[in-house]
Amino acid sequence: xxxxxxTQPRSGESLxxxxxxxxxQGIEAMFFAYRGFTADPDRILQDMGYGRAHHRAIHFINxxxxxxxxxxxxxxxxxxxxxxxxxRTLMADGLVESRVGRVDKRERHLFLTEAGxxxxxxxSDAQRERMRAAYRQAGPEAVAGFKRVLEAMMDxxxxxxxxxxxxxx
Amino acid sequence: xxxxxxTQPRSGESLxxxxxxxxxQGIEAMFFAYRGFTADPDRILQDMGYGRAHHRAIHFINxxxxxxxxxxxxxxxxxxxxxxxxxRTLMADGLVESRVGRVDKRERHLFLTEAGxxxxxxxSDAQRERMRAAYRQAGPEAVAGFKRVLEAMMDxxxxxxxxxxxxxx
DNA sequence: TTGGAATGTCAACAAGGCTGACATAAACTG
DNA sequence: CAGTTTATGTCAGCCTTGTTGACATTCCAA
Numbered sequence: 019x020x021x022x023x024x025t026q027p028r029s030g031e032s033l034x035x036x037x038x039x040x041x042x043q044g045i046e047a048m049f050f051a052y053r054g055f056t057a058d059p060d061r062i063l064q065d066m067g068y069g070r071a072h073h074r075a076i077h078f079i080n081x082x083x084x085x086x087x088x089x090x091x092x093x094x095x096x097x098x099x100x101x102x103x104x105x106r107t108l109m110a111d112g113l114v115e116s117r118v119g120r121v122d123k124r125e126r127h128l129f130l131t132e133a134g135x136x137x138x139x140x141x142s143d144a145q146r147e148r149m150r151a152a153y154r155q156a157g158p159e160a161v162a163g164f165k166r167v168l169e170a171m172m173d174x175x176x177x178x179x180x181x182x183x184x185x186x187x
Numbered sequence: 188x189x190x191x192x193x194t195q196p197r198s199g200e201s202l203x204x205x206x207x208x209x210x211x212q213g214i215e216a217m218f219f220a221y222r223g224f225t226a227d228p229d230r231i232l233q234d235m236g237y238g239r240a241h242h243r244a245i246h247f248i249n250x251x252x253x254x255x256x257x258x259x260x261x262x263x264x265x266x267x268x269x270x271x272x273x274x275r276t277l278m279a280d281g282l283v284e285s286r287v288g289r290v291d292k293r294e295r296h297l298f299l300t301e302a303g304x305x306x307x308x309x310x311s312d313a314q315r316e317r318m319r320a321a322y323r324q325a326g327p328e329a330v331a332g333f334k335r336v337l338e339a340m341m342d343x344x345x346x347x348x349x350x351x352x353x354x355x356x
Numbered sequence: 357t358t359g360g361a362a363t364g365t366c367a368a369c370a371a372g373g374c375t376g377a378c379a380t381a382a383a384c385t386g
Numbered sequence: 387c388a389g390t391t392t393a394t395g396t397c398a399g400c401c402t403t404g405t406t407g408a409c410a411t412t413c414c415a416a
Binding site: 291 | 371372373374375380381382383
Binding site: 032040047050051053054055057074077142150151155157162164165167168169173183 | 204323
């Protein structure tokens with residue numbers, strides 16, 4: 019099948035992998051892959067009247083329980099008003115709980131409820147399953163390369179968040 | 188098809204790269220990287236009153252000049268109403284031109300005008316620059332792996348579009 | 357103690373997805 | 387030829403999710 023470009027330049031000399039055409043392929047691969055990446059959770063969410071924004075909030079609250087609204091804001095890169103709307107519905111539906119900060123009462127610390135964790139599991143199971151299939155199909159070497167490129171593609175400030183999330187919890 | 192097995196991890200190889208935590212990292216990397224991926228064009232578009240939807244249309248019309256509306260629809264995966272709104276503004280602004288089909292007069296074939304090509308260049312220059320930087324930083328081996336994983340992550344029907352776009356033009 | 361900064365909420369608006377209904381023209385089919 | 391299907395465009399209306407503006411609460415430092 020797609021052995022088209024697997025003729026790799028040997029050990030760093032050739033810069034053929036930086037041609038405009040190669041880059042264009044990468045751009046389109048990102049576009050199509052991202053659609054696949056979100057497709058499964060999107061389907062689940064749609065049936066519940068939620069969207070991708072709800073998924074993102076749930077995902078990162080799950081990864082960092084007790085996080086503040088402000089912190090979540092900077093990770094997600096949206097305005098607080100936008101996030102607030104999502105959080106409001108999630109709290110109304112009993113999936114997310116917000117507790118007033120003990121030391122700073124202005125802050126709200128966010129947690130998933132039992133139901134929230136259940137939905138998180140359902141969503142991430144679906145997404146992980148596709149990831150796992152892709153990883154397995156591509157193999158460990160490819161996965162290492164995949165991550166190297168993605169990390170280099172992030173904005174530096176987002177890289178900070180990413181690194182932080184990679185720390186052992 | 189001769190190399191169906193070649194993507195399987197060799198027996199005895201560690202499967203550590205398939206742990207839930209590894210997958211979670213990959214998921215978050217996709218999220219942050221995609222933001223970086225779209226950030227530069229988004230900035231340019233915003234100043235002109237356009238959005239990502241316009242960029243996608245311009246990108247694929249540029250890649251396949253003379254494509255029909257229906258074809259573009261299936262690549263972009265949106266409804267015709269949604270695409271039509273975008274195309275209408277692009278044509279009104281003189282960036283895209285639509286010509287009635289010669290053999291089938293129901294079809295509209297889409298082309299970029301001079302101005303459209305100029306904008307396309309501006310957008311893809313910005314996006315390619317980031318891609319190029321990421322590619323260079325990660326190296327050719329990593330790029331090969333990057334593509335392998337992305338291709339495995341696509342839906343199969345989207346893979347078809349992707350492969351088609353990779354054919355020599 | 358008082359004013360500014362930080363945090364979060366509510367309201368209103370815009371972009372861009374979506375569905376449904378309908379119109380037109382051209383192509384195809386019996 | 388009549389009827390159906392296909393390709394496209396348009397209108398109306400809804401939803402999600404981004405935006406800005408206004409405002410309340412809380413903290414902290416001068």
